[in-house]
Amino acid sequence: MATGWVKDKGLWYYLNESGSMATGWVKDKGLWYYLNESGSMATGWVKDKGLWYYLNESGSMATGWVKDKGLWYYLNESGSMATGWFTVSGKWYYTYNSGDLLVNTTTPDGYRVNANGEWVG
Known part of the structure; x- marks a missing residue:
């Protein structure tokens, strides 16, 4: 079998x-x-129980930073896509509800993020 x-x-x-x-x-x-x-x-993006996951070309679930179609996303240790404010290695980042990282702009709640998406004030 x-x-x-x-x-x-x-x-x-x-x-x-x-x-x-x-x-x-x-x-x-x-x-x-x-x-x-x-x-x-x-492979690619999969929504399961209201959460988004990214599966590599090999089919394995991704964690950490993923660049897709020119946009950056962060996938938690559980593999689910981060949204809103989150920290990585002591730095704060903000993503839209769609999961893509804000860069060189002001977040909806009034904070600046730099070219790497890191909160600067």
Whole structure:
């Protein structure tokens, strides 16, 4: 019985220990993957239970900073996209509700952020 990753017609699927096709979140070798309702491995942005996640081209869930289509996003340790104010390495950043980082501007609550998106006052 086949288990683990299987490629079919250019798409990846994960077969669990019983040999049935998995859907939703799967952890394999320490990395998280998201499998669509059809069972195929997702890449790019995925919304699950109201939170956004980014899955790399390999399908693994990203954490930390991600640049997509010229915009920066921050993904928490849990993989979910940060919105509003958050800190990384002691520096404050602000993102729109869409998750993209504000740079060289004033936040909606009146604070300045620099070219790196860091709060400067």
